[in-house]
Amino acid sequence: MRTVLISGAGVAGATLAYWLDRRGLQPTVVEQDQAVRSSGNPVDVRVAVLPIAREMGILPALRDRATVATKLVIIGREGRPIARLRGPNSGGQKKGDRSEVEIARADLAAVLLEACRDLDIRFDDSIAELTQDPDGVDVRFRSGREQRFDLVIGADGVHSATRRMIFGSEDQFVRRLGMFVGTTTVGVDTDPVDNTAVQLYNAPGRLTAIHPGRGVQRVAFIFRRSPDLPFDHRDAAQHRQIICDHYATDGWLVPDLLELVRETDDLYFDAVSRIDLPRWSEGRVALVGDAASSISLLGDGSAKAILGAHTLAEELADSNDHRAAFRRYQSRHAPLISSARQVRIGASMLVPATGPGLAVRNQLARMAGMFVSSP
Numbered sequence: 001m002r003t004v005l006i007s008g009a010g011v012a013g014a015t016l017a018y019w020l021d022r023r024g025l026q027p028t029v030v031e032q033d034q035a036v037r038s039s040g041n042p043v044d045v046r047v048a049v050l051p052i053a054r055e056m057g058i059l060p061a062l063r064d065r066a067t068v069a070t071k072l073v074i075i076g077r078e079g080r081p082i083a084r085l086r087g088p089n090s091g092g093q094k095k096g097d098r099s100e101v102e103i104a105r106a107d108l109a110a111v112l113l114e115a116c117r118d119l120d121i122r123f124d125d126s127i128a129e130l131t132q133d134p135d136g137v138d139v140r141f142r143s144g145r146e147q148r149f150d151l152v153i154g155a156d157g158v159h160s161a162t163r164r165m166i167f168g169s170e171d172q173f174v175r176r177l178g179m180f181v182g183t184t185t186v187g188v189d190t191d192p193v194d195n196t197a198v199q200l201y202n203a204p205g206r207l208t209a210i211h212p213g214r215g216v217q218r219v220a221f222i223f224r225r226s227p228d229l230p231f232d233h234r235d236a237a238q239h240r241q242i243i244c245d246h247y248a249t250d251g252w253l254v255p256d257l258l259e260l261v262r263e264t265d266d267l268y269f270d271a272v273s274r275i276d277l278p279r280w281s282e283g284r285v286a287l288v289g290d291a292a293s294s295i296s297l298l299g300d301g302s303a304k305a306i307l308g309a310h311t312l313a314e315e316l317a318d319s320n321d322h323r324a325a326f327r328r329y330q331s332r333h334a335p336l337i338s339s340a341r342q343v344r345i346g347a348s349m350l351v352p353a354t355g356p357g358l359a360v361r362n363q364l365a366r367m368a369g370m371f372v373s374s375p
């Protein structure tokens with residue numbers, strides 16, 4: 001049986017492990033964290049992903065944990081709602097078993113991992129070194145353990161260590177798009193109005209969003225800034241400081257939310273980035289999910305990660321020639337990746353850069369809201 005080491009037990013890694021096992025390969029997953037982290041924005045399980053989720057038997061679990069938001073409420077400068085719009089789960093998409101699911105990223109990752117419960121998943125470890133030859137890949141783990149695999153797949157996210165080991169430093173491939181995202185969970189009910197509403201509060205170039213969930217709410221800080229804002233993606237104290245500095249003058253509930261940011265130990269923060277990598281594999285090592293390609297921000301990075309992992313598993317199962325399988329996987333999946341332009345258009349509505357741009361966005365939202373629901 002061909003053995004495959006997967007680095008990263010996120011969305012792409014868990015999906016890949018499940019499908020490799022099901023198609024007769026032997027996956028091992030190594031994850032640097034000790035468990036699934038709870039931060040992260042809700043993500044969309046898009047229509048194209050539903051057949052994969054259904055075949056995995058996880059659709060009921062995804063629907064059980066779906067977010068409860070049905071509308072978007074735009075909060076004005078005075079801290080009061082100024083427009084209500086149709087939101088996720090509002091019935092605007094196809095109904096019933098064919099409708100999309102909006103779910104917290106952590107819940108999606110947990111459901112996918114649950115589907116892999118019988119597989120070899122090793123938390124709190126990572127690849128320290130890998131050396132490939134024509135017949136296999138020798139891996140030394142941070143824990144000291146050593147093992148040889150037929151193939152290694154990097155599913156270790158936008159700052160992939162696997163990619164660095166194979167192709168070199170990420171500065172060559174990671175293009176920041178001038179936006180940054182911070183997310184954490186809110187344990188208390190901060191919404192005095194309605195827990196089915198995603199609340200959006202903007203200042204020019206900044207958005208604070210509170211997303212209701214089941215039992216917890218999630219807050220996202222999304223802001224524009226020059227792409228060369230210096231930060232270390234491993235330094236949580238620095239992330240806290242950056243968010244608090246950028247939002248120091250904002251009103252509404254923001255001061256209370258910043259208190260939570262100061263206290264939490266589960267904060268996600270990163271630059272919205274695009275990965276420009278001409279080849280997603282080298283020899284017996286390949287990349288999947290954000291490590292290879294995705295643009296994060298508008299919630300479809302996870303759907304693309306699931307699709308890419310499923311395609312990669314199909315190609316590896318269908319051929320013993322891993323090089324040909326890696327090539328076909330890339331040529332099938334690369335056309336699905338969103339462009340930087342699509343992300344910028346979405347971002348211009350979500351986080352208008354200037355005061356006049358924000359006024360126009362709010363006016364458009366008021367007009368659209370009149371046709372959707374009454375306050």
Ligand SMILES: Cc1cc2nc3c(=O)[nH]c(=O)nc-3n(C[C@H](O)[C@H](O)[C@H](O)COP(=O)(O)OP(=O)(O)OC[C@H]3O[C@@H](n4cnc5c(N)ncnc54)[C@H](O)[C@@H]3O)c2cc1C
Pocket residue numbers: 007008009010011012013030031032033037038039040041042105125126127155156157158159160161162181182183268288289290291294295296297298299301302305
């Ligand atoms: C905690 C968290 C919160 C997130 N929140 C958001 C968000 O709010 N908005 C957004 O747009 N995107 C967010 N993302 C990214 C989003 O999950 C991905 O864009 C998308 O789901 C694609 O998934 P992926 O599996 O390729 O990468 P990821 O979901 O990033 O998963 C990568 C996995 O690899 C693990 N890993 C990283 N390095 C190593 C290593 N060296 N060895 C072993 N394991 C490693 C990580 O811990 C993680 O479990 C978040 C990611 C994480 C990990």
